[in-house]
Amino acid sequence: MLKKRVDKLGLFGLGAFGRLIVKHLSPYFDIYAYDPSPQARAFARRHNVSMVSLEEAAACRIVVLATPIRAMKALLETIAPLVHPRALVIDVGSVKMKPAAWLEAALPKSTYILCTHPLFGPQSARKGIHDLEIVVCPVRIRRLNPILRFFRETLDLKVSVATPEQHDKALAAVQGLTHLIAKVMSGLEPLPTVHTTRSYDLLMQGIGLVAGDSDELFLSIERDNPFAAEVRRRFFHEIDGLRSRLETHDGNGK
Amino acid sequence: MLKKRVDKLGLFGLGAFGRLIVKHLSPYFDIYAYDPSPQARAFARRHNVSMVSLEEAAACRIVVLATPIRAMKALLETIAPLVHPRALVIDVGSVKMKPAAWLEAALPKSTYILCTHPLFGPQSARKGIHDLEIVVCPVRIRRLNPILRFFRETLDLKVSVATPEQHDKALAAVQGLTHLIAKVMSGLEPLPTVHTTRSYDLLMQGIGLVAGDSDELFLSIERDNPFAAEVRRRFFHEIDGLRSRLETHDGNGK
Numbered sequence: 366m367l368k369k370r371v372d373k374l375g376l377f378g379l380g381a382f383g384r385l386i387v388k389h390l391s392p393y394f395d396i397y398a399y400d401p402s403p404q405a406r407a408f409a410r411r412h413n414v415s416m417v418s419l420e421e422a423a424a425c426r427i428v429v430l431a432t433p434i435r436a437m438k439a440l441l442e443t444i445a446p447l448v449h450p451r452a453l454v455i456d457v458g459s460v461k462m463k464p465a466a467w468l469e470a471a472l473p474k475s476t477y478i479l480c481t482h483p484l485f486g487p488q489s490a491r492k493g494i495h496d497l498e499i500v501v502c503p504v505r506i507r508r509l510n511p512i513l514r515f516f517r518e519t520l521d522l523k524v525s526v527a528t529p530e531q532h533d534k535a536l537a538a539v540q541g542l543t544h545l546i547a548k549v550m551s552g553l554e555p556l557p558t559v560h561t562t563r564s565y566d567l568l569m570q571g572i573g574l575v576a577g578d579s580d581e582l583f584l585s586i587e588r589d590n591p592f593a594a595e596v597r598r599r600f601f602h603e604i605d606g607l608r609s610r611l612e613t614h615d616g617n618g619k
Numbered sequence: 620m621l622k623k624r625v626d627k628l629g630l631f632g633l634g635a636f637g638r639l640i641v642k643h644l645s646p647y648f649d650i651y652a653y654d655p656s657p658q659a660r661a662f663a664r665r666h667n668v669s670m671v672s673l674e675e676a677a678a679c680r681i682v683v684l685a686t687p688i689r690a691m692k693a694l695l696e697t698i699a700p701l702v703h704p705r706a707l708v709i710d711v712g713s714v715k716m717k718p719a720a721w722l723e724a725a726l727p728k729s730t731y732i733l734c735t736h737p738l739f740g741p742q743s744a745r746k747g748i749h750d751l752e753i754v755v756c757p758v759r760i761r762r763l764n765p766i767l768r769f770f771r772e773t774l775d776l777k778v779s780v781a782t783p784e785q786h787d788k789a790l791a792a793v794q795g796l797t798h799l800i801a802k803v804m805s806g807l808e809p810l811p812t813v814h815t816t817r818s819y820d821l822l823m824q825g826i827g828l829v830a831g832d833s834d835e836l837f838l839s840i841e842r843d844n845p846f847a848a849e850v851r852r853r854f855f856h857e858i859d860g861l862r863s864r865l866e867t868h869d870g871n872g873k
Contacts, residue, residue, distance in 0.1 A: 568797055
């Protein structure tokens with residue numbers, strides 16, 4: 366089902382990640398995109414993407430939701446009556462428990478649901494997606510193997526299968542901390558570019574990969590992942606300990 | 620002066636960095652080390668390093684101070700009367716303004732003083748020191764060029780010449796922030812090793828390079844660099860802003 370060029374893919378959202386989807390999936394699917402923003406229309410014209418109505422995008426046999434998490438629940442309720450009875454609906458958000466629950470609750474029982482999180486973005490996939498990881502949560506799926514094969518063999522991704530909960534637990538630290546630190550560091554700019562250490566260079570490279578991500582994504586990672594608050598609490602607790610340790614002795618000359 | 624095998628080099632301190640010095644300078648110098656710790660004696664036996672008295676190490680024409688910053692001032696006052704009148708005394712600490720002032724104040728006017736900061740450590744130099752950077756502050760030097768040539772051509776380092784103040788300003792952010800973040804992250808262990816992003820991997824690699832550094836080095840970077848407190852103040856200020864922003868909305872379900 367996934368390899369034939371004739372397949373129609375309805376794509377909701379032509380933001381940063383939606384554009385990456387267009388880049389990597391347009392060789393394999395006819396993409397019908399829905400995104401009412403003017404920037405999306407301009408992008409679609411430049412990249413020869415068919416912009417369609419919400420109804421047309423929702424009616425495709427494969428539907429990919431690449432909207433911000435915040436917008437997903439309302440969108441799902443709007444499109445649920447419009448989707449094909451055997452549609453495969455896929456989301457690509459940075460958290461998985463909330464979308465998985467929303468998708469299951471909103472969509473007809475006859476539809477298939479695959480929640481995914483490609484662990485990369487426009488920056489880390491700048492030179493291609495070879496060997497980058499996608500986490501796949503099979504929420505309601507009949508034939509998972511052809512899809513996994515498509516990800517592995519056709520897109521050349523590293524595929525991990527996990528439950529939404531396993532995903533959110535790991536990513537609460539992985540993304541929660543990375544984005545938190547990136548946010549703090551971006552507030553300190555301009556930062557040095559000379560006399561740098563290898564350690565600092567690597568840190569800055571890592572931060573650089575998410576520095577262009579939207580504030581909305583940051584907030585979603587911090588708030589929509591149910592495990593993020595606890596990771597953050599521990600992060601701030603460590604900070605407080607270090608701070609009082611350093612400030613206590615700051616006055617002492619040596 | 621620096622290239623002849625016969626030169627004697629008195630090395631104070633056989634800690635992590637002193638050992639790196641032994642590794643990279645023993646092809647060019649006869650190293651006479653002084654370090655009263657039992658670990659240093661064991662290391663010296665294994666690596667065929669001559670352990671000598673404080674007096675003998677201080678009397679070498681080249682003296683390298685690789686002790687913790689904290690110990691340097693007292694050591695300098697002890698060895699000042701013992702150094703050769705035309706000795707070249709070099710330090711390798713992670714801050715430069717304090718050691719430069721101490722060296723100048725303590726050592727006879729006839730001696731030469733070169734403050735340096737090799738911007739690498741045992742981890743980042745694990746695969747060699749090719750093209751790694753050393754910052755050189757010529758505090759009291761007659762012939763700098765042969766020394767720079769030795770660093771550049773013989774050791775294959777990237778050499779930057781700077782004042783102690785220029786050094787400390789840049790490194791307050793470079794090292795101050797890297798070590799601060801590394802300390803916080805180490806307090807959060809165990810951290811995830813699966814479902815990681817490229818951004819997180821780079822961050823963890825960067826942190827990993829300083830994770831083995833001593834707590835003493837961390838404290839020195841934070842306290843002995845006169846610009847570190849201000850960088851830290853701004854870092855904590857950003858953290859506070861982010862924290863109150865996230866906590867304000869944490870209760871709101873979406």
